[in-house]
Amino acid sequence: MSIAATNTPVPSSPTALSTARQPLLGVRGVKTYYGNIIALKGVDMDVHEGEIVTLIGANGAGKSTLMMTIFGNPRAREGTITYAGQDITRMPTHEIARMSIAQSPEGRRIFPRMSVFENLQMGASINGMAHFDQDLERVCTLFPRLKERLQQRGGTLSGGEQQMLAIARALMSRPKLLLLDEPSLGLAPLIVKQIFSIIKELNEKDGMTVFLVEQNAYHSLKLAHRGYVMVTGNITLSGTGKELLENPQVRAAYLEGGH
Amino acid sequence: MNAPAITTAANTGKTSAAEGHFDLAAALKDAAKTALITLGLSIPILSYKTNQSGADLFLNPRWGLVAIICAIVFGLRLVLHAFTATRAYRKSLPSPHQATEAVHAEPSAYQKASRFGIPFFLGIALTFPILIYLIQGGLNESRYWVDLGILILTYVMLGWGLNIVVGLAGLLDLGYVAFYAVGAYSYALLSTTFGLSFWICLPLAGILAALWGMILGFPVLRLRGDYLAIVTLAFGEIVRLVLINWTDLTNGGAGISSIPRATFFGLPFTAGEGGFASTFGLEFNGMHRMIFLYYLILALALLTNFVTMRLRKLPVGRAWEALREDEIACRSLGINTTNTKLTAFAIGAMFGGFAGSFFAVRQGFVSPESFNFLESAIILAIVVMGGMGSQIGVAIAAIVLVGGPEILRNLNFLQSVFGTGFDPNEYRLLLFGIGMVAMMVWRPRGLISEREPSVILKERKAISGSLVKEGHG
Numbered sequence: 001m002s003i004a005a006t007n008t009p010v011p012s013s014p015t016a017l018s019t020a021r022q023p024l025l026g027v028r029g030v031k032t033y034y035g036n037i038i039a040l041k042g043v044d045m046d047v048h049e050g051e052i053v054t055l056i057g058a059n060g061a062g063k064s065t066l067m068m069t070i071f072g073n074p075r076a077r078e079g080t081i082t083y084a085g086q087d088i089t090r091m092p093t094h095e096i097a098r099m100s101i102a103q104s105p106e107g108r109r110i111f112p113r114m115s116v117f118e119n120l121q122m123g124a125s126i127n128g129m130a131h132f133d134q135d136l137e138r139v140c141t142l143f144p145r146l147k148e149r150l151q152q153r154g155g156t157l158s159g160g161e162q163q164m165l166a167i168a169r170a171l172m173s174r175p176k177l178l179l180l181d182e183p184s185l186g187l188a189p190l191i192v193k194q195i196f197s198i199i200k201e202l203n204e205k206d207g208m209t210v211f212l213v214e215q216n217a218y219h220s221l222k223l224a225h226r227g228y229v230m231v232t233g234n235i236t237l238s239g240t241g242k243e244l245l246e247n248p249q250v251r252a253a254y255l256e257g258g259h
Numbered sequence: 260m261n262a263p264a265i266t267t268a269a270n271t272g273k274t275s276a277a278e279g280h281f282d283l284a285a286a287l288k289d290a291a292k293t294a295l296i297t298l299g300l301s302i303p304i305l306s307y308k309t310n311q312s313g314a315d316l317f318l319n320p321r322w323g324l325v326a327i328i329c330a331i332v333f334g335l336r337l338v339l340h341a342f343t344a345t346r347a348y349r350k351s352l353p354s355p356h357q358a359t360e361a362v363h364a365e366p367s368a369y370q371k372a373s374r375f376g377i378p379f380f381l382g383i384a385l386t387f388p389i390l391i392y393l394i395q396g397g398l399n400e401s402r403y404w405v406d407l408g409i410l411i412l413t414y415v416m417l418g419w420g421l422n423i424v425v426g427l428a429g430l431l432d433l434g435y436v437a438f439y440a441v442g443a444y445s446y447a448l449l450s451t452t453f454g455l456s457f458w459i460c461l462p463l464a465g466i467l468a469a470l471w472g473m474i475l476g477f478p479v480l481r482l483r484g485d486y487l488a489i490v491t492l493a494f495g496e497i498v499r500l501v502l503i504n505w506t507d508l509t510n511g512g513a514g515i516s517s518i519p520r521a522t523f524f525g526l527p528f529t530a531g532e533g534g535f536a537s538t539f540g541l542e543f544n545g546m547h548r549m550i551f552l553y554y555l556i557l558a559l560a561l562l563t564n565f566v567t568m569r570l571r572k573l574p575v576g577r578a579w580e581a582l583r584e585d586e587i588a589c590r591s592l593g594i595n596t597t598n599t600k601l602t603a604f605a606i607g608a609m610f611g612g613f614a615g616s617f618f619a620v621r622q623g624f625v626s627p628e629s630f631n632f633l634e635s636a637i638i639l640a641i642v643v644m645g646g647m648g649s650q651i652g653v654a655i656a657a658i659v660l661v662g663g664p665e666i667l668r669n670l671n672f673l674q675s676v677f678g679t680g681f682d683p684n685e686y687r688l689l690l691f692g693i694g695m696v697a698m699m700v701w702r703p704r705g706l707i708s709e710r711e712p713s714v715i716l717k718e719r720k721a722i723s724g725s726l727v728k729e730g731h732g
Contacts, residue, residue, distance in 0.1 A: 014595075071590075071591060073587075073590065080430075093590040093591065094593050094594055094595045094596065095593075097590070097591055097592060097593030098593045102591075103591040105587060105588060105591050109585050109587060109588035109591075110585075110588070111580070111581050111584035111588065111642050112584060113580075113710050114580060114581070114584060114710075114712070115425070115712040118577065118712055121577065121578060121593055122581050122589075122594075123592055125574050125577070125578070125593070125594070126592065126593035128574075142332070150710070153710075162622065173592070197351055217505065227293060
């Protein structure tokens with residue numbers, strides 16, 4: 001919070017924001033519990049249209065919980081989540097998914113026994129396969145590897161290809177906001193680079209808003225317009241990607257050891 | 260005699276591999292040749308049976324049997340060709356894992372075999388009563404076999420119905436027999452109380468069973484795996500216990516008897532005037548009803564299969580399969596998992612209900628005895644052994660699991676080996692167990708474990724690399 005208040009022209013304090021412009025995704029004072037254990041201790045966060053926002057933090061900080069809470073599973077016990085001005089806090093997951101938010105969940109979660117083609121069809125089923133052929137071409141241009149493997153079963157793909165498939169599947173519904181949970185998990189550095197450049201392309205060419213949860217602080221902060229740092233259920237720092245990269249605390253906690 | 264034929268089979272397999280597709284004409288020719296050889300061989304061996312009556316010797320012609328054996332040899336030969344051709348072709352293909360170019364749908368062995376295998380099975384099923392009539396040489400003599408056919412088809416249908424719930428949607432249901440019971444009692448009660456005909460009761464039984472499917476579905480929506488299995492098991496038992504104890508309605512353990520029999524679209528199968536036989540100018544025979552029942556259950560089973568195959572290609576069917584694969588991913592893709600599970604339970608239960616009302620009309624008697632846990636277990640075993648989600652696998656498993664014990668009953672020649680006290684039927688469960696263990700070792704995912712994609716990209720739909728990016732957002 002401290003950096004944001006002093007340095008950045010994009011302030012993260014709620015009052016300034018609401019006067020500036022309405023965020024596409026607004027998270028306000030969200031508390032999430034697993035039983036009696038509090039996982040998110042009042043999180044405030046904004047994602048504006050056209051931005052790439054990244055959330056970094058150590059294991060168990062609550063990054064994925066925040067991602068899942070946005071999707072209504074588990075639900076926030078306190079606080080509100082708004083999407084395009086609409087309160088989605090209490091909505092069931094599948095209805096949130098139909099509001100042009102797409103998610104590529106942690107651990108890829110593709111359908112292993114279905115073919116790549118069928119996986120993509122599942123992604124397009126929300127809008128009734130309306131633009132299926134076009135969208136298929138589009139993701140195939142983005143991920144030429146998938147095009148080669150359309151008939152293959154999802155489970156036979158390599159880890160990187162599965163991640164590509166998970167992202168491609170999420171894109172099939174033509175989302176405005178794309179939520180990505182650790183797309184670099186367990187992937188070779190070269191593939192990570194590739195995936196991050198695709199995210200950048202999506203953002204720059206198509207104007208897609210991306211919310212990225214990552215462990216890979218260096219890459220994700222370099223890519224993102226803004227970033228948040230989460231520690232044990234609280235947002236402790238926020239600022240532009242560049243600021244966070246230069247911040248000594250961030251460097252000490254997440255970037256030591258080089259890349 | 261057979262050795263050169265086999266090599267030709269391998270040769271045709273190789274040549275067709277080079278061409279890239281299966282040479283149907285050559286295969287047909289070869290199969291016809293093989294059938295002809297069989298015919299030649301069977302003339303001295305099979306076509307006449309000698310019967311001794313006193314001092315005289317009679318020759319009994321058995322041309323029906325010869326025809327059937329030739330047909331079987333023809334079919335098997337064709338299947339063998341399809342199989343070897345595919346295997347050779349597959350070997351000649353680079354593994355799809357190393358593919359650097361677009362891999363287009365090459366029909367798998369299963370697909371190719373099924374192109375011939377399925378019409379073959381279907382043909383046998385459709386002509387079964389006629390074949391049996393020819394083999395046994397009379398309507399009354401074929402009674403046992405037609406009865407067995409009906410029994411097997413009932414289980415095929417139940418297996419296909421449960422396959423929707425277990426195989427496609429991945430919801431382990433140990434209480435499927437409850438829906439079978441609901442269907443049977445629906446018909447029994449509606450027909451004995453209100454005098455409704457079978458044709459009205461059949462859809463009603465389906466609807467009622469579907470309703471019960473939903474009733475079961477609601478409380479178990481949040482359960483998966485073991486917990487779901489336990490609750491469904493309990494549900495099956497509850498239904499059975501209600502049937503036993505609600506004596507006012509169901510007549511308890513004594514069951515409901517004298518359930519009206521099915522009519523041929525209004526024509527009863529009776530000897531008198533206005534019955535089926537007299538209307539069509541046939542001599543009355545009780546077997547008419549049996550054969551009618553056979554075709555009825557065949558039609559119902561095929562309906563189940565048809566609906567399932569269609570549903571698999573629709574969004575709801577694909578959602579079932581996706582649900583089986585990964586529930587969280589489903590939800591994040593906007594699939595309403597509640598509705599998806601409920602439709603799976605309801606549609607699976609509906610087919611169970613159809614089968615149940617058929618059971619009631621066939622037996623003319625229902626009692627809670629028929630709907631115990633063992634039935635659920637057998638149906639589930641059929642689905643699991645057949646390969647979850649595979650329609651043809653389920654049919655084969657039903658034939659093996661239901662028809663197998665009947666074959667045991669007829670292995671009387673074993674008595675000459677093991678002594679007269681030997682009853683092979685007593686070893687039924689032992690063989691069952693051995694079979695299950697063997698399955699677990701060799702085919703742990705069922706007889707046909709390969710899942711067919713429900714969509715296959717045609718060449719024309721292939722995406723060329725020159726396509727530019729389209730669409731946005």
